[in-house]
Amino acid sequence: MIKFLLQGLLRDKSRSHLPIMVVAVGVMLSVFMHAYITGIMNDTIEMNAAFSYGHVKVLTKGYADNMSQFPNDMALDNTDVLVANLKKQLPNIEWVERIQFGGLIDVPNDKGETVAQGPVIGIGIDLFGKETTETKRLRIHESMVEGRMPSKPSEILVSNDFAKKLGIQMGNTVTLMASTMYGGMAYQNFVVVGTVSFGVQVLDRGTIIADIQDVRDALDMDNASGEILGFFSQGYYSDKEADKAKSIFYAQQDNVSIQDEFTPILLTFREQGDMGTFVDLSHSMGAIITFVFIIAMSIVLWNAGLLGGIRRYGEFGVRLAMGETKHHVFASLLYESFFVGIIGSIIGTAFGLLFAWLLQEYGLDMSDEMKGSSMMMPTVLKARITMADYYIGFIPGIFSTLLGAALAGIGIYKRKTSQLFKELEA
Structure with missing residues (x-):
């Protein structure tokens, strides 16, 4: 069945080209934006660490x-x-x-x-x-x-x-x-x-x-x-490494008295100023970006699925009239969307990583636009490719195609068998 569905997608380009393009663009933006935001957040953290706080x-x-x-x-x-x-x-x-x-x-x-x-x-x-x-x-x-x-x-x-x-x-x-x-x-x-x-x-x-x-x-x-x-x-900076260093530091301190104002203490980056909130925000940006693109791509693919469903209205009718169950037709639609999501995610991830790598290597000089900024941020904006960028695009890529296909395929269950032959005769 899987081989049959893949052959159908390859032969009928109208069923695959538009959804794959939509998924690829969405995944590319997801991967690029995640690397871009990660780069800005980490560079801002490192700049504040370098000048004021240390790790x-x-x-x-x-x-x-x-x-x-x-x-x-x-x-x-x-x-x-x-x-x-x-x-x-x-x-x-x-x-x-x-x-x-x-x-x-x-x-x-x-x-x-x-x-x-x-x-x-x-x-x-x-x-x-x-x-x-x-x-x-x-x-x-x-x-x-x-x-x-x-x-x-x-x-x-x-x-x-x-x-x-x-x-x-x-x-x-x-x-x-x-x-x-x-x-x-x-x-x-x-x-x-x-x-x-x-x-x-x-x-x-x-x-x-x-x-x-x-x-x-x-x-x-x-x-x-x-x-x-x-x-x-x-x-x-790493919270894990910072907490480990703090534990070792205090484990080897003798007779530590919190009442003594001259007692050496160790503070991590997140414990200074408002940096804890900033670190938490940098960790949550990946989830926020993924959620936004899942919603946006699902809406687009839902509409694409509805248009495809209208075009394939007769095909579904023939399959149902020949005795294929509605569940099987719906499942095949989901299988198709899954393969579309996989192919689109691979293409989108490749292009997203390419653009992220270019920004990581060469950066974007924003010194004129950021002149006089009150926030300590780097003037050359760079992306940072992490391990998450290699797989994060597959989450919105696959989930949104399945969600879009599921929403568009609900109409299959509204078809009445008694009217199928009348539709075919018409």
Whole structure:
């Protein structure tokens, strides 16, 4: 029977071409959109992780309670020992030290008189380490607008918009005014050697990037860091890996007291800010896309099935008149739709993966459209092909064809045997 139905579909192209084309287009869009949304969601997660949250983060309890204020008076101390222990406990995670701080930048003229001032958010990272991956992780080279990378102590980068606003030129000396780790006032001169633009308003509004050792010297934070960020070796965030790292971290902590504000704690990415909601949304997008395309394709295929049913009205009548049961006719219709769904899903998945691969490799530059965005998102949108993309298209492809055929085939049961010969004679 299966061979007979396949031969019928191949010989009668009007029965298969339109449904297969509809299924192929729908599946192609399903696969492409799933890869596209997955790519955007994951890139957004990774960008937020790279700049602020890490895949996991170690910090003190006191710092975590007021994280948005960068309370460096609650910073981690003796971080060389702490980082060494973390590398021993969790060797599959790359650990980097960071210091985030707020302050005021003073721009003097040749006489040392203030000509402009502006608030900044500073990020202290490892710029000069031999094995540092921080500049690559933050995509600093790609974000350079003017000047060069810092090559020696006391050289910094500032956001391009901030530099224009204050009239800062390359080579200008500026003064940072901030609070030290112990609550005193800090004054430190830096030389601006480059400007950067990340395409995100929160970063471009007023950010400076300096080597972490320069920040330690300025803020009196010897062998201290505000945060220690961890990044998974596979390069992307995973709830499973984060929970595993958290379990190992606390299992090896001795005499942990949640009352001590300086006790190191570990937070996963989803436990910081509103990132938990974003991670959950990224996980549910596949189901949402699949459901939408199942409904849309079912409606289209239902209408296509109704048109096909009208064209095949006489065929069904002959088959019923010859003694074939209504159940058998209906079942054969479902079998046909199943094969149509399989063929269309294979074609659609192939084309969907092709277009997703092109977007994954080359990306879509949206930097001009996203300029000034308040949300931290990548300016080059890329898809990401996952294992789910190889099979997710078959769900709407097969289910929608079966649903459409079932809805269209209900009319078979309304045919009355007593009228069949009258219809045939007419």
